Amino acid sequence: MTKWWRRRGAVGAAPAKMHFVGPLERLRYLRSVSAFDQLPMDEILLLGQNVREVSFRSGEVLVGDGRGKGLAYLIVEGDVRIEGQGPEPALVHAGGTVGLISLLAGQELDQRCVAESDVAALQLERDILWDILEDRFTIFVRTMREVASELLVYRQMITDGTVLSGVVDPPPVPADRPIELVERLIAMRGTGVFKRASLEAIIEFSRTLEERRIPAGTVLWRPWEPSGFAHFIIRGRVHCRLPDGRVFHSTVGYPVGNLESQAREPRWYQATAETDLVTFRSESNAFLDIMEDHFDMAEEFLTTLASNVIRARVALDRHGNREEASA
Structure with missing residues (x-):
């Protein structure tokens, strides 16, 4: 059951008496x-x-x-x-x-x-x-954004102190040179979203990423600023503070900022580099282009979003008004 396919004008109203005749x-x-x-x-x-x-x-x-x-x-x-x-x-x-x-x-x-x-x-x-x-990729994009929007609602209930991570074993990061393509592939394959995507899709996606090395204390964004990009964390930790004072942390492998970017919603927390960071900055439009060309990646991404919505619903039912699942 989902709440996001709603008929306009039907909220709070009795169901319309509608009979199909053609x-x-x-x-x-x-x-x-x-x-x-x-x-x-x-x-x-x-x-x-x-x-x-x-x-x-x-x-x-x-x-x-x-x-x-x-x-x-x-x-x-x-x-x-x-x-x-x-x-x-x-x-x-x-x-x-x-x-x-x-x-x-x-x-x-x-x-x-x-x-x-x-x-x-x-x-x-x-x-x-x-x-x-x-x-019909336009239908895919619309569906993906609606699912991302529902997941974002649950994510905004996040429990104070939650740590979000995408990998168990952090990939090695060279200190004296840029990260090479093969190393990017290993890092991207290690995230939960791209485990089953084709190698060709991951190569194309990896080439769109911009490596960033960000000093501790740098503010990545503030609440209500436009989204549209994410940082895949390769090394380090991001401190995320909501306007109500709740805090969560994003660590290696987590694409911080991706959810609101895919949902086309503004930032809803302040993100600050808690340590020195190495990230891959991903532009949302570039990611959409890759998914349009490689539906295996698109299917895996949408399936992951939908699975996380289910996990978030279960956590909400079990624990009340705070999200416990890593959705």
Whole structure:
């Protein structure tokens, strides 16, 4: 279940009484969903051709009891009850989705999802979804940014004192010369995001990176400044302070600043070099260009984002309003 595909104007309102009578109504509904409202019409048409209209009676199971495997649902009418998520069942209303984040993460939704009322929905299959994302990069980018935005909401609940790291064994860093391409490849392959990406993709991405050596005490950015780039930390530690006083630390292997950059959101903490740093600065637009040319990297990145959303949700259910997972 995810919250980020919302129908505009539906927040806090009763689900609209909407009955599909043909392709035009289906397209009109897809256009009203926040994840799609900026897509060109040919992309909306493609989506409309690849979703299936389905309905469920009150009490009928959408996911669970052997049903709903490899499927996601965009809820058009009615409410769906998500069982086993937190102390109380959650409800997904019209404009929400069921199973989409799990599909993107390559996982099966482990909650039971039951129609709380009569439900009309659009059904999307896993393989069709990934084919669309590969064929239409604009849809991929929009989806990736929405997932990154949801993950950012959880990240902003981060527990005071959390340490974020991307690798266990830091790569060696030469002190007297720039880091060579092969060394960059080893460092990038060691991060959690690029373990399965093709060598060609990692080579191209590594060539876009700018090596930075930053003295301790340097302020990398402050809250509300524009994002658009990240620092992959190769050596050292970054002190990150939120406006409310909470502090977290980013260490070797972590791409500090990447999440808000991919979500196209401003900085939300002050980042300061806690020690001398060696980083690779990555421009978000350059990363998008690489992903467009190498969908294996794009798929791995989106799958990682979606998996981290699931981990963050589980942590929130388990521990309350603070994120414990390394999302």
